[in-house]
Structure formats: C-alpha cells, structure tokens
Amino acid sequence: RSQGRGWRPATSTPRVCCAASSARVVMLARTGARAVGPPRQAALALTRAFSTARVHGGLKDEDRIFTNLYCDGSPWIDGALKRGDWHRTKDIVQLGPDKIINEMKKSGLRGRGGAGFPSGLKWSFMPKNNTEKPQYLVVNADESEPGTCKDREIMRHDPHKLIEGCLIAGSAMRAQAAYIYIRGEFVYEAACLERAVAEAYKAGFIGKNACGSGIDFDVYVHRGGGAYICGEETGLLESLEGKTGKPRLKPPFPANAGLYGCPTTVTNVETVAVAPTIMRRGGDWFAGFGRKNNTGTKLFCISGHVNNPITVEEEMSIPLRELLEKHCGGVRGGWDNLLAVIPGGSSVPVMTKSVCDDVLMDFDALKEVGSGLGTAAVTVFDKSTDIVAAIARLSKFYAHESCGQCTPCREGTTWMQKIMDRMVTGDAKIEEIDMLYEISQQIEGHTICALGDAAAWPVQGLIRAFRPEMEARILNKQAGKL
Numbered sequence: 001r002s003q004g005r006g007w008r009p010a011t012s013t014p015r016v017c018c019a020a021s022s023a024r025v026v027m028l029a030r031t032g033a034r035a036v037g038p039p040r041q042a043a044l045a046l047t048r049a050f051s052t053a054r055v056h057g058g059l060k061d062e063d064r065i066f067t068n069l070y071c072d073g074s075p076w077i078d079g080a081l082k083r084g085d086w087h088r089t090k091d092i093v094q095l096g097p098d099k100i101i102n103e104m105k106k107s108g109l110r111g112r113g114g115a116g117f118p119s120g121l122k123w124s125f126m127p128k129n130n131t132e133k134p135q136y137l138v139v140n141a142d143e144s145e146p147g148t149c150k151d152r153e154i155m156r157h158d159p160h161k162l163i164e165g166c167l168i169a170g171s172a173m174r175a176q177a178a179y180i181y182i183r184g185e186f187v188y189e190a191a192c193l194e195r196a197v198a199e200a201y202k203a204g205f206i207g208k209n210a211c212g213s214g215i216d217f218d219v220y221v222h223r224g225g226g227a228y229i230c231g232e233e234t235g236l237l238e239s240l241e242g243k244t245g246k247p248r249l250k251p252p253f254p255a256n257a258g259l260y261g262c263p264t265t266v267t268n269v270e271t272v273a274v275a276p277t278i279m280r281r282g283g284d285w286f287a288g289f290g291r292k293n294n295t296g297t298k299l300f301c302i303s304g305h306v307n308n309p310i311t312v313e314e315e316m317s318i319p320l321r322e323l324l325e326k327h328c329g330g331v332r333g334g335w336d337n338l339l340a341v342i343p344g345g346s347s348v349p350v351m352t353k354s355v356c357d358d359v360l361m362d363f364d365a366l367k368e369v370g371s372g373l374g375t376a377a378v379t380v381f382d383k384s385t386d387i388v389a390a391i392a393r394l395s396k397f398y399a400h401e402s403c404g405q406c407t408p409c410r411e412g413t414t415w416m417q418k419i420m421d422r423m424v425t426g427d428a429k430i431e432e433i434d435m436l437y438e439i440s441q442q443i444e445g446h447t448i449c450a451l452g453d454a455a456a457w458p459v460q461g462l463i464r465a466f467r468p469e470m471e472a473r474i475l476n477k478q479a480g481k482l
Contacts, residue, residue, distance in 0.1 A: 130263060135264070146345065155189040159197075229246070270299055314327070348372040348457060
C-alpha cells in the first residue's frame with residue numbers, strides 16, 4: 001500500500017500516521033529560573049532513578065489492547081466481535097462495583113488524560129448509597145491539547161471498546177448513563193461513535209437490561225463547541241449543561257455535585273477504553289507492564305521532526321530514544337540533530353537533548369526531570385527549529401484559549417504572549433527574562449483550573465533549558481546583528 005492511512009512497514013510493530021490534534025494535561029514540575037547547565041545536568045544524572053530490573057518497551061502484538069488502531073479491520077460491531085469486544089461483558093458487569101474497582105486498583109491504571117490520577121481510586125469516590133439522584137459517567141473526548149491525537153484514533157477505529165468501557169466503568173460507579181463529550185471539530189469521529197452506539201443499542205449491549213445484566217445503562221454522544229477550556233472537567237460539565245464553558249470552583253467536586261448537580265465522574269477516552277481488556281485479562285496482567293506506579297500500555301502520539309509521525313501503543317517506561325527510533329524511524333537528520341522534545345502535549349515543559357538521551361516515558365521519570373507525561377503527545381524539534389518562536393506560538397494559543405474568568409490567567413497569559421513576541425525578534429531586554437518567569441509563577445497555582453499552569457509551564461521550561469539562546473538573541477539585536 002501507499003504510505004497513507006493503514007500503511008504498515010514490514011516490521012512486527014504496526015504504525016499509523018497522525019497529525020497534531022488535542023486533550024487535556026496536568027503535571028507537576030518546578031525548578032529554578034536559570035538554564036540547566038553542566039553542574040545541574042550532572043546532578044540530574046546522579047539522582048535519576050531510571051535504572052530498572054528490566055528494559056521496558058517492545059510490546060508484543062498479542063499484548064496490544066487497541067488491536068484496530070490502524071483500521072486493519074472493520075470498526076463496526078462485526079469487526080469488534082471478532083476482536084473479542086463484548087465477550088462475556090454480562091459476567092464482568094455482574095461482578096459488581098466493588099470487584100471491578102478492586103481489579104482496576106490492582107492494575108495500577110492511572111488516568112490517561114494528563115493528570116495521571118489512580119483510576120480505581122477515582123472511580124471509588126462515587127457515592128455508594130445514593131438513592132436520591134442519578135449518577136453519571138462523563139467521558140472527556142474533547143482532546144484539545146495541541147499535539148495529542150490518540151483518542152480520535154480510538155473513536156474512529158475502535159469505538160466499541162469505548163462504549164463497552166462506558167458500561168463497565170459506569171456500572172462500577174453505579175451510574176445510570178454515560179455522556180461522551182466529543183470535540184466539535186471531530187465530525188467523522190462523532191459520526192463513527194454515533195453509529196457504534198446505535199449498533200450497541202440494537203444488539204442489546206446497552207440500554208434496558210444492558211447485556212442481560214439486569215441493569216439499565218444509556219450512552220449519549222454530545223458534540224462540544226471546540227473550546228480548549230472545555231477539556232477541563234468542570235468546564236466540560238458547564239458546556240454539557242448548555243452554559244458557557246467556564247470551570248467551576250471546587251469543592252464541591254464532581255463526584256458529589258457534577259452534571260446537573262448529580263454525582264459524576266469525568267474521565268478520559270483511553271482510560272475508559274482499556275477497562276474491558278483489564279477486566280478480562282486481569283489487573284496483574286496490566287500491572288506487569290512498565291515500572292511500579294507507572295504500569296500498563298499507553299498510546300503515544302509522536303509528531304514534529306521525525307521521519308514517520310505516528311500514534312503507537314507501547315509499554316509504559318519505554319526509553320524516549322527507543323520510542324522515536326523504533327517506531328518513528330528516528331529524528332530527521334539523525335539523533336545528533338535533535339534539539340528538544342515536548343514529551344506530553346504542549347503544556348508540559350520542553351526537554352533538551354541531554355535529558356532525552358536516557359529519559360523514560362512514564363509519569364515519575366518525566367516529573368523527575370522537570371517535565372511530565374501528560375497525554376503522551378511527543379513533539380520533536382530538530383536543530384532547524386527556532387525554539388523561542390515555537391514556545392511563543394504556544395503562549396499565543398493559551399492567551400487565546402483563556403476563558404477570562406480568573407484575573408491572573410486572563411491578564412497574565414496576554415502579558416506573557418507580548419513579552420514572548422519581543423523575545424522572538426530580540427526586542428526584549430535581558431531583565432525581562434526574569435520578569436517573564438516571575439509572571440508565569442504568578443499565574444501558576446493561582447487560577448480555578450489548570451489552564452494557568454498549562455500556559456506557565458512551557459515558558460518556564462524554555463527559560464530553564466534555553467536561557468542562553470534567549471539572552472544571545474537580545475544581545476545580537478542590540479548589537480545590530482539581527
């Protein structure tokens with residue numbers, strides 16, 4: 001075949017082309033404002049806990065969860081049944097909420113939408129003896145994080161995995177219905193989901209007496225308006241209720257008062273879609289992949305300056321360099337041509353080549369080097385990149401997407417964008433670099449939702465990693481060399 005959708009090179013690992021799209025991210029990383037110099041690099045090398053009992057990566061085909069990620073088979077119910085979806089789902093549901101949640105806890109699954117919160121624990125927050133209000137599962141399919149394009153592959157090529165996951169996760173939460181909030185621009189993906197939902201209703205898998213389990217469970221697909229802020233769970237709930245998508249103050253948390261004031265759990269597409277396979281193969285099987293507290297398989301979407309941009313399922317804790325060279329054909333121009341990598345969507349700090357040489361792709365390893373796994377959307381920059389201009393473009397994005405509800409975010413993102421624009425042309429002053437960092441810290445942690453943090457971290461990462469380049473540009477401009 002030609003190298004378009006569905007093309008697969010002659011290796012044991014399937015691949016698929018992808019382009020930058022979206023989802024939400026939350027991570028924790030704070031270090032100083034200065035660039036990471038040789039002493040700092042040496043200290044990081046000594047403190048990294050990357051050595052493990054075995055090398056991670058090289059996921060076998062029989063261990064893949066998303067077996068139709070590359071659209072090798074039919075995405076509809078006939079193909080789903082052949083791939084093992086909906087197999088004895090009734091027995092899984094009838095295990096009851098406690099056993100399902102315990103199995104999820106045993107698996108060590110952490111949320112795949114960015115925050116990495118333990119999924120089994122999150123599901124257990126839903127009220128157990130509520131008889132006054134309905135309870136809801138809301139699936140965040142907004143995928144608005146720049147660089148992220150994993151959930152859309154599930155929705156258009158393996159939608160029944162998501163719908164079956166909704167039933168299993170929903171029954172574990174004692175929910176009566178699931179709402180899949182899908183990004184408005186995902187026109188084709190929404191059509192695929194709606195068709196798959198109709199097929200599941202017709203087959204008796206959802207609706208009245210779902211799968212013959214004795215419970216009633218409905219699934220609804222709701223198209224969003226395309227705002228980044230609606231990837232935040234409470235902003236999503238506001239939009240789902242027909243209001244402007246502005247995040248809510250917490251508490252109350254959605255598990256107590258969410259959609260329409262009822263107990264609600266908001267979770268990511270990938271998180272829900274892996275639940276049926278975990279329940280069939282066991283939590284211990286899933287926990288056997290990756291390092292402790294970073295278990296399972298993961299969809300990585302890799303774009304930028306690589307020879308073959310892809311979305312691929314791999315084992316957690318795979319080295320970044322192996323991920324790029326094995327599945328993407330390496331960095332354009334070779335590994336030595338690598339400048340930097342954003343490892344988890346646009347809102348996590350950028351990493352230099354020296355960090356990328358040996359870092360592992362999991363939550364803890366990336367947090368340790370001052371970045372984050374986020375949505376596992378890997379954006380690669382080679383040495384042809386103007387890294388200051390690249391981060392300035394992200395600052396413009398976050399200034400545009402701020403909902404304006406919180407003053408630090410509304411005003412601060414615009415200030416950062418203006419300063420970053422001057423940094424690109426060299427028209428800034430040296431002291432404005434520290435001013436920029438200070439502004440980012442005044443935004444970070446001072447807003448209702450994490451958009452403020454998401455806007456601050458790319459700028460902070462740039463200053464930590466590429467401060468000498470920023471200073472040199474300003475000095476060259478002052479000397480008339482630009």
